[in-house]
Amino acid sequence: MDKQLLKAAYSPEDFRQNGHQLIDLLADHLDKTINKPSSKVINWEIPSEQYKFWNNFLLNGKSSDLNNEILNRSIHLHHPHYMGHQISPVAPVTGLTSLLNAILNNGMGIYEMGMAPTAMERVVVEQLCKEIGYSKKSDGFLTSGGTLANLTALLSARNKRAGNDVWEKGNSKKLVIMVSAEAHYCIDRAARIMGLGKKGIVKIPVNENFALKTEVLEKTYIKIINDGYEVMAIVGSAPSTATGIYDDLDAIGDFALEKGIWFHIDAAHEGGAAGGGFSQVVPMEDINLHFTGDFNAVEKANNLLAALVDNNLQSTDNLNLDPRTIFWKRVIDMNDRALRNITIGLGG
Numbered sequence: 001m002d003k004q005l006l007k008a009a010y011s012p013e014d015f016r017q018n019g020h021q022l023i024d025l026l027a028d029h030l031d032k033t034i035n036k037p038s039s040k041v042i043n044w045e046i047p048s049e050q051y052k053f054w055n056n057f058l059l060n061g062k063s064s065d066l067n068n069e070i071l072n073r074s075i076h077l078h079h080p081h082y083m084g085h086q087i088s089p090v091a092p093v094t095g096l097t098s099l100l101n102a103i104l105n106n107g108m109g110i111y112e113m114g115m116a117p118t119a120m121e122r123v124v125v126e127q128l129c130k131e132i133g134y135s136k137k138s139d140g141f142l143t144s145g146g147t148l149a150n151l152t153a154l155l156s157a158r159n160k161r162a163g164n165d166v167w168e169k170g171n172s173k174k175l176v177i178m179v180s181a182e183a184h185y186c187i188d189r190a191a192r193i194m195g196l197g198k199k200g201i202v203k204i205p206v207n208e209n210f211a212l213k214t215e216v217l218e219k220t221y222i223k224i225i226n227d228g229y230e231v232m233a234i235v236g237s238a239p240s241t242a243t244g245i246y247d248d249l250d251a252i253g254d255f256a257l258e259k260g261i262w263f264h265i266d267a268a269h270e271g272g273a274a275g276g277g278f279s280q281v282v283p284m285e286d287i288n289l290h291f292t293g294d295f296n297a298v299e300k301a302n303n304l305l306a307a308l309v310d311n312n313l314q315s316t317d318n319l320n321l322d323p324r325t326i327f328w329k330r331v332i333d334m335n336d337r338a339l340r341n342i343t344i345g346l347g348g
C-alpha cells in the first residue's frame with residue numbers, strides 16, 4: 001500500500017481538522033433542522049436514482065462533499081415533522097460518545113477489550129433496575145436491540161425447559177413458543193434460530209383491538225400438547241409494534257403461571273417509557289396511563305394497597321389514617337370508595 005496514503009489515513013492532524021469541520025456541519029444541520037425547519041424531512045428519491053447518484057459520486061465526486069451529500073440524502077429525524085418509523089432523534093451528545101467509541105473500537109470480546117464499558121454496563125443496569133423499582137436481586141445486561149434481547153431471553157427460557165444441555169447435545173424435545181399473531185417478527189425468527197422450526201412458533205389470533213385473544217389460549221395449548229409438543233414460553237407484547245396495543249398481560253401471566261411455562265414480555269420500546277413511572281405523555285389524563293410500560297404492575301400494586309387502606313378506613317381504622325394524607329407516587333384511577341377523589345397527573 002502507498003505509505004503516504006497510510007500515513008494520511010492515520011494523521012491526527014487531518015483527523016482534528018476533518019473532525020472540526022464535521023462537528024460544525026452537524027451542529028449547523030441540527031440548528032437548521034430543529035430551529036428553522038423550512039427544509040423537508042426527506043428529499044425522497046427512487047432507489048434507482050439514488051444508486052445512479054452514488055455510483056457516480058463515489059467514483060468521480062469530491063471527498064470534501066461527501067458528508068454534505070449524505071446529509072442531503074438522509075431522512076432528518078430531528079425535524080419537527082418527522083413522525084415516527086419508531087427510530088428516535090438522537091441526543092447530540094450520544095453522537096459524540098459514538099465517535100469516541102468508533103475511534104477506540106474496543107471489541108468487548110474479552111475484558112481488556114472493554115474495561116470501561118463493561119463496568120459502565122453494570123452501573124447502567126443497576127440504576128435502571130432501581131429506577132424501574134425492581135428488587136435488589138435483579139440483574140441484566142445491555143443488548144444491541146430488541147431482536148437480540150428477545151433471543152437472549154428465549155434462550156434462557158429454553159435452558160430452563162430443555163432438560164438437557166442444548167449447547168452440547170442439541171434440542172431433544174419438541175418445544176414451542178406461543179405468541180400473538182401481531183407480535184414483532186423477531187420472536188418468530190428467534191424460534192427458528194433456536195432450531196425449533198416453523199412448528200416451534202404458534203401464533204395466537206388477535207381480537208378486534210389487535211391484542212392476543214386470551215380466550216383461545218387453553219384450546220391452543222391442549223392442541224400443542226396433543227400434537228406431541230411442549231410449550232417452553234409464551235410471549236406478550238407491551239405494546240406490539242404495528243398498533244401499539246398491549247396484550248392482556250395479566251391474563252397471559254396467569255395462564256403461564258397455571259401451566260408452569262416461562263412468561264416473556266417483549267417491550268422493546270417500553271424500557272424508556274417505563275422510566276420508573278416518571279415518564280409523561282401530554283395530555284396526561286387522556287393517554288398517559290395507557291402508555292406507561294409498568295402500568296400493569298402499578299395497577300396491581302396500587303389496587304392491592306388501595307384495597308388494604310380502604311378496608312382499614314371502612315372498618316376499624318385502627319391505623320388512624322387521614323385519607324387526605326394518602327398519596328401514590330405513581331397513581332392510576334381506581335374504584336375504592338375512600339380513594340375516589342385521588343388527584344392524578346401530578347407527575348412523579
Ligand SMILES: Cc1ncc(COP(=O)(O)O)c(C=O)c1O
Binds near residue numbers: 144148184186266268
Ligand atoms: C416490540 C418489538 N420487539 C422487538 C423489536 C426489534 O427490535 P430491534 O429492531 O432493536 O432489533 C421491535 C422493533 O421495532 C419491536 O417493536
